Amino acid sequence: MNIQCPLPATNKDSIRLGHGSGGEMTQQLLNDFIQPLFKNTWIDQAHDSATLPWHSDRLVFTTDSFVITPLFFPGGDIGKLAVYGTVNDLAMGGAEPKFLSCSLILEEGLPLSTLKRVLESMAAAAEETGTKLVTGDTKVVERGKGDGIYINTSGVGTLLSDHPLDPSYIRPGDRILLSGDIGRHGIAVMASREGLEFESALSSDCAPLNNAVKALLQGGVEIHCLRDLTRGGLTTALVELAETSGRAFELYEEQIPVCESVQGACEMLGLDPLYVANEGRFVAVIPEEYADQAIAILGEDPVGASCAIIGQVSDNPSCQVTLKNSLGCDRLLQRLPGEQLPRIC
């Protein structure tokens, strides 16, 4: 009997969708192309934002671009995302966000009413987060060369904590705090984009995280590191943190909050909620003695209502993330090679 198999897929010399997935291909792009060329102290830290030697090391700077179809989805829109995303990246560095820039790339033919709706949403989000949109730029591309609107926002803020929150502070024994249930954003957007109807309507978790972080810091909780969960979901964020910090994480599957609607949709589509995108969730790595206090403070904030301690940092030198399931069995969590694709059956 023939037991042969085919040649490998060739790695073509061009950008693929998977390069934007936040998974293994994104990491390869960063490692092979971007970081070697831009090499410096701050980019090498591979964090959501950079704390800069300016005004006594208290200036934090970040940038992000926003591309999403559809532009409006249950629970949010591209304008909200563009403000919250950059605000959240600053918050994850332990900073209070202050000023944002807004760069618009608009596609010919975009209705002005749509643009107005997006800009109004951005203005409301800036107000909500206590930030000001102070500078910007607008470019227009030909019809068919964009998805309506692409937005880039950059932001600066000042450090709230005594030191930048950074993976290098993570220690064995630290607890991993997750701010809320996972997967809502990815499933809500997918359902909206693909016209999928589930039994219960789902809204994105899209939300600003700066107030919750400020409350934790001002409440006296010592935070070693923060990371918001975006593309690639909880797993990708934790794998990145494990690799950057040189520490291993142990998670407890039963402690990870996933709402029933997300769980059901994932079952149906063959997706793993641990890899589904979020836009209003974060993990905090904190010393064990602050765990109860952090839960109490975060639980009071609207974005932290279902927060939970989901695992801990181990002294294992492997830099791996493992998940213990309810049966007591261990599973290794890794980045996805590219986009998470729905299964055939």
Place this chain on the structure above:
Amino acid sequence: MKFVNEYRQSESIQKIAAEIRKVTTQPWTIMEVCGGQTHAIVKNRLDQLLPQEIELVHGPGCPVCVTPLETVDRAITIAALPEVIFCSFGDMLRVPGSECSLLDVKADGGDIRIVYSPLQAVKIAEDNPAKQIVFFAVGFETTATANAMAATQAKNKSLQNFSLLVSQFLVTPAIASICSAGDSRVQGFLAAGHVCSITGYENYLPLAEKYRVPIVVTGFEPLDILEGLLMCLRQLEQGSYRVENQYLRAVERVGNRQAQTLLDSVFKVSAQQWRGLGEIPASGLGLRKDFLEFDAVPKFKLPEIKTQEQHHCISGAIMLGHKKPADCPHFGTDCRPDRPLGAPMVSSEGACSAYHRYSQQVKAREYSVSTPSDK
């Protein structure tokens, strides 16, 4: 979630696992036929609950893995045509063809759309009358039923711009082929519950009798799989070989007659190439004469496809149960999910991919066979 959570509860699962350890007195090799079961086993690390004596091997029940290279190349050729909107389930997009994958064609400008049901492709055909819509109709009896429904709808709507690239497989002939191989190590089978929900399990009766192997129709949740294993092991330990049904909540002996009628009206049994395994007689489904107008192959008059086989991938041996993914010298080194040598490393249902994702960290099994506390 109803019908899910109750099959993932630790207490019930541990109880069945303990029972498995109790009844197992000697080594047994059992194949889970379906890729979905392989996925569930390694994702939940059920192997860690089993005694050392039990070896689970992984069958050819992943449609993404067994779709022939020639068909993948054909899909790639059709998808690259400017007049075509090519519709496919997501995980087919990453499967390596001879030179590239459907994802590569998409990146190069091909209009390739991920759909969740073949009926979505029919809707796309209605909405795009100036384009040719081709659906990649891949799968076993379960997905073939939905494909039959799509073809029937397209016929009822008299759609001229819809066709199927068919690559459909039947499970029973594959099991027969594995059993009849002289060097088969498989002593019992967990049959795929969702396939049997369509076909029923009467067609397994002569197989169990002829090859003297127990076959247990099994579901996909952890408790299902361990119950299926326990039923199979009890038979093996007693020296019996019957067909049993663990998946009572979804499977009836005769299956779903309505679905069978639909399948039979659109498709007929045909010889089928299985990637990595070669041709198995009467193991596929092709379009009947009345539906040949929906066959994408003649419709696009494609040039002859010349495939290039990779000789150092052992996927065939893995799908026949001769070897395990970790036995392959290329596993995790030259062959990884981001650079697959063969299809079982591509699909999340594929044995190699599932092992790579979930079980690189080998942990010693926690229980020995027939511990005193079990007795």
